[in-house]
Amino acid sequence: MLDTRMPLLSVNDLQAWYGESHILHGVNFDIFPGEVVTLLGRNGAGKTTTLKSIMGIVGQRTGSVRFDNQELIGKTSDKIARAGIAFCPEERGIFASLNVEENLLLPPQIRSGGLSLEQIFTLFPNLKERLGSSQGTKLSGGEQQMLAIGRILRTGARLLLLDEPTEGLAPVIIQQIGKTIKTLKAQGFTILLVEQNFRFASTVADRYYIMEHGKVVERFENSELDAKTETLHEYLGV
Amino acid sequence: MFEIFGIPSQALFGQLLLGLINGSFYALLSLGLAVIFGMLNIINFTHGAQYMMGAFVAWFLLQHFGLGYWWSLVIVPIVVGFTGVVVERLFLQRLYKLDHLYGLLLTFGLALIIQGVFRNYFGSSGLPYQMPQSLTGGQNLGFMFLPNYRVWVIVFSLTICLTTWFVIERTRLGANLRAATENPTLVRAFGINVPRMITLTYGFGVGLAALAGVMAAPIYNVNPLMGADLIIVVFAVVVIGGMGSIMGAIVTGFTLGIVEGLTKVFFPEASNTVIFVIMAIVLLIRPAGLFGRTA
Numbered sequence: 001m002l003d004t005r006m007p008l009l010s011v012n013d014l015q016a017w018y019g020e021s022h023i024l025h026g027v028n029f030d031i032f033p034g035e036v037v038t039l040l041g042r043n044g045a046g047k048t049t050t051l052k053s054i055m056g057i058v059g060q061r062t063g064s065v066r067f068d069n070q071e072l073i074g075k076t077s078d079k080i081a082r083a084g085i086a087f088c089p090e091e092r093g094i095f096a097s098l099n100v101e102e103n104l105l106l107p108p109q110i111r112s113g114g115l116s117l118e119q120i121f122t123l124f125p126n127l128k129e130r131l132g133s134s135q136g137t138k139l140s141g142g143e144q145q146m147l148a149i150g151r152i153l154r155t156g157a158r159l160l161l162l163d164e165p166t167e168g169l170a171p172v173i174i175q176q177i178g179k180t181i182k183t184l185k186a187q188g189f190t191i192l193l194v195e196q197n198f199r200f201a202s203t204v205a206d207r208y209y210i211m212e213h214g215k216v217v218e219r220f221e222n223s224e225l226d227a228k229t230e231t232l233h234e235y236l237g238v
Numbered sequence: 239m240f241e242i243f244g245i246p247s248q249a250l251f252g253q254l255l256l257g258l259i260n261g262s263f264y265a266l267l268s269l270g271l272a273v274i275f276g277m278l279n280i281i282n283f284t285h286g287a288q289y290m291m292g293a294f295v296a297w298f299l300l301q302h303f304g305l306g307y308w309w310s311l312v313i314v315p316i317v318v319g320f321t322g323v324v325v326e327r328l329f330l331q332r333l334y335k336l337d338h339l340y341g342l343l344l345t346f347g348l349a350l351i352i353q354g355v356f357r358n359y360f361g362s363s364g365l366p367y368q369m370p371q372s373l374t375g376g377q378n379l380g381f382m383f384l385p386n387y388r389v390w391v392i393v394f395s396l397t398i399c400l401t402t403w404f405v406i407e408r409t410r411l412g413a414n415l416r417a418a419t420e421n422p423t424l425v426r427a428f429g430i431n432v433p434r435m436i437t438l439t440y441g442f443g444v445g446l447a448a449l450a451g452v453m454a455a456p457i458y459n460v461n462p463l464m465g466a467d468l469i470i471v472v473f474a475v476v477v478i479g480g481m482g483s484i485m486g487a488i489v490t491g492f493t494l495g496i497v498e499g500l501t502k503v504f505f506p507e508a509s510n511t512v513i514f515v516i517m518a519i520v521l522l523i524r525p526a527g528l529f530g531r532t533a
Contacts, residue, residue, distance in 0.1 A: 056427070077423070078427070097417070098416060106417055
């Protein structure tokens with residue numbers, strides 16, 4: 001279990017609040033460079049809040065989020081993005097007042113090493129066809145998800161936070177997104193994935209953390225998956 | 239000289255021109271209000287006072303530094319826009335999460351204070367401002383006399399309005415602004431400094447008001463209350479066009495100026511109220527305004 005590498009992201013005793021309600025009660029986990037890590041858990045376990053807390057867009061948070069040797073707690077979300085983290089929200093966040101191209105080009109490049117538009121269109125050929133489309137929100141759900149992922153690949157961010165990228169999508173599109181995540185991993189991206197769809201997660205993840213009541217309660221590697229199936233079912237209620 | 243619908247052409251075209259001039263100011267001012275409302279969610283009641291400040295700063299530059307109209311067109315929007323930046327940083331940024339009413343109260347109070355201070359120092363009789371030499375005189379078109387300065391006001395204001403529209407609707411910078419209007423949290427999480435963008439947007443909107451003030455100085459007197467009189471009509475224009483719609487503000491501004499001018503010709507008694515009557519009708523039929531998006 002001991003890992004001698006330096007984690008790219010290290011979350012320690014992360015607590016977060018929405019107004020009065022205390023959502024995260026001390027979350028701990030690490031992600032190493034080049035890994036795909038999945039947060040699993042039931043609805044309301046705090047998975048999305050964990051991503052938002054890393055990104056600095058919840059009301060109040062304490063504890064420590066270290067990324068690339070910088071402490072992110074206390075930084076505003078624009079500074080966190082510029083440190084090299086990109087966020088793809090659950091609701092996708094496609095802008096209705098922007099056309100497809102404007103949506104794609106919206107996130108600024110924060111450093112070199114991002115994907116070129118050509119590379120993004122190789123991953124998502126549909127996007128290229130829809131480029132002239134008027135309104136970003138007129139795209140189908142799958143295309144919107146591709147746009148939401150595609151636009152953060154340009155920025156040069158090294159850590160991608162993907163919140164339920166397969167939610168509500170057709171199986172063939174879920175497959176395409178799975179392929180994309182594998183390609184991104186091969187290119188050296190580090191990915192933190194939040195998923196309800198455990199079957200999908202098991203095709204891409206190196207490691208899993210299970211969350212319950214605002215805490216990480218279990219951690220296991222992909223190789224331990226078979227041995228842990230019982231535990232998983234217990235936690236996820238599937 | 240000829241007649242149209244029994245009205246002498248001179249009178250008809252004269253009022254049309256006057257309508258277009260008023261329309262230019264309505265458009266510039268409601269454009270600034272629309273830009274500010276879109277981004278800050280604040281109904282900027284200080285707008286009239288900022289327009290007045292524009293005229294006064296132009297007057298001041300001429301009196302004390304000998305800097306004329308053309309210099310004022312450049313310097314005044316920057317100076318007054320900067321006061322807007324200070325107001326946003328000091329006060330407005332604390333109000334974004336509160337109800338519209340708080341922003342309205344604050345900006346209304348600020349307008350009263352600014353107008354009071356100017357009245358205290360300059361009285362309310364008004365100060366004259368020289369028209370630039372190069373724009374005096376006019377063209378005799380046969381059916382009417384066309385003063386050069388007024389043509390300049392219409393053309394320049396239209397240029398500023400359309401440029402603003404272009405920047406907001408067709409450029410990368412504008413895309414950032416539109417996106418931040420829609421979902422500021424997410425745009426900020428992409429690494430864009432949204433609070434700074436909001437501050438500069440307010441400064442820009444205020445700068446537009448000040449620019450209108452400079453353009454108004456040679457036509458109307460420079461007077462501490464010049465904005466207070468105008469702003470009520472401008473708010474009606476914004477309501478008719480639809481809060482936050484850029485093209486709506488421009489088109490409605492010019493159109494209502496013309497409508498008001500024509501009313502002066504055909505039914506002078508109604509010329510002061512026609513805009514408010516239109517506003518009432520629009521509110522009944524399309525509460526979000528002619529160009530507004532229904533929420």
